[in-house]
Amino acid sequence: MVAIVTASDAFEDPAYRAGVVDLLGLLGLGELMGFERMAADAGLAPTLADKAALAGMAVTEFHHFERIRERLDQLGAPVDDAMAPFRTPLEQFHANTAPANWLEGLVKAYVGDGLAADFYREVAETVDPATRELVLEVLADAGHADFAVGRVREAVDADPRLAGRLALWARRLVGEALAQAQRVAVDRDALAVLLVGGVDRPGMDLAEIGQLFARITKKHSDRMTKLGLST
Template sequence: MNESPGVADLLGVLAYAELSAFTRMTEDAALLAPSLADRTTLSELAVAEYAHFRLLRDRLTELKVDPEQAMRPFVEALDAWHTQTRPADWLQALVKAYVGVGIALDFYREAAKRLEPSITKLVDEVLADEGRANFAVERVRAGVAADPVASGRLALWARRLVGEALSQGQRVAAARPELARLLVQSVADDQAEISRLFAALTEEHGKRMAALGL
């Protein structure tokens, strides 16, 4: 494998994130979706996540990396995040799929920018939205319109999701320094660049919250 150090970690964490998204979205579709139409749409989005997982798995295999071995270091942290942020209802599930997962994927997208073009292209492809944003925004806005009190509850839920995601991200970075290095490569001594990075992540999160009307 001649790729930059940390590539296997990046593809491994993304692969497990996509596999987990497929599993959780399928579960939410079956248990929380209020209608067959909602169940159908969320199930279709889950299938798209699984297709992304297969792309990452196949690329790891091409790089002579065992996909299971590449994913294994991230299982505990990602499973813990999902366990700690299990949605209690349909609207919470949608906010998690859009806001909670979104900020984590922003970090991976930033890390991929520092890799060779074929890896960056692959990461951009697997992080494609596939309609998740429009679906979540439409349903959450409708839910809040029907029950305005839900707005405050969902805003608190979104903050919890982000806080838990950042906490788990720190655990992953501490355990996998090569992956962490991708994110801060060439900017470790550049406070302005680090500030820009976090400002960009915060801005994207703010846009998602605004889109939801929260």
Template structure:
């Protein structure tokens, strides 16, 4: 029988070397870093593609800089996985299918949809990982929060989307529907990740020994939904 992962309150006071003595916690962190690394690599690719749709050279350069920042985040995660003796490619593989499915189902049709996708989709993912970060050892928590730093895309997207809606108000309705679709797809993806990775899901709900606390997971997703509603307001869109 597997030994339950340590209590989250105990883990948060430890560094990586102390916390990693628990094999289930170590497995959960490897999962987390693998998922984050693949997400950052995918974000780099997507922003580089979005740059091709940019209407001006200034916009193209801004997105290219954001893409470079995302790749730097990927490098930090890749290097950390290697440092703890894990093949980064193997750590990322379990998450490739879910993330690729998300991007396949939410391919933007134009520049504005691409901006909303990066702003909404990336923010939902970041909120999810920040929830997990509250249960991590100090070394891993610091790394996760560092790679979740905004690369400047949030303010860029808000400025461009609000300006587009001001110029053509009818755009707002289309983008609001698009954002709601993104929200549904992103939450489904996050729920699949939690459900499919046992060590990660146990850590997420606090290391409880007697099973998966669905109420706690429900509260977490409620917080993520509330943050999404606030971001929609910042964009000038109805949630």
């Protein structure tokens, strides 16, 4: 079982505090880039209603970023410093997966954000209640998932030939996301502390970590089915 941090003095452990700062820095940068991406996707939207919907979701992403910035300030960790270690891998991911059109942008947001959210929720089970509550609050869906599913399914129903191409695109996104995730995992020991624990805080063993990624893979398959695309 994953050990849940409940002690009020959890942040007295420097390694634990560094892990939480890393987690919030990574999540905050993801939300900030999500805001930028949704604002850009709004420019590709085919209708004014779609533009307005994405613009509203982008605003929600920015508010999530602000919540994380506030918490990092409380921890004495400047948001720029907390996010800086993750800028290169996230920018590389987005550079390698720039969507060519509106539908690819929707699939990217749905698949990429979904994978990231699944991982963050798993990690949130290993942290203190206040951090866990904030992570889950920030990950609350602003309506983008249902929006993306609806628009992609409509397009595939109208032109079934799109399904194969978008499924290939989704697989490419997953490959790129996993590659960058591995890079972050190698570079940031502090994040590993949240999963495997330490001397005074047992965490996951290798079997549990394997189960974690199995659950994430299953959720991705379910997400692709909902999207109307084969895995």
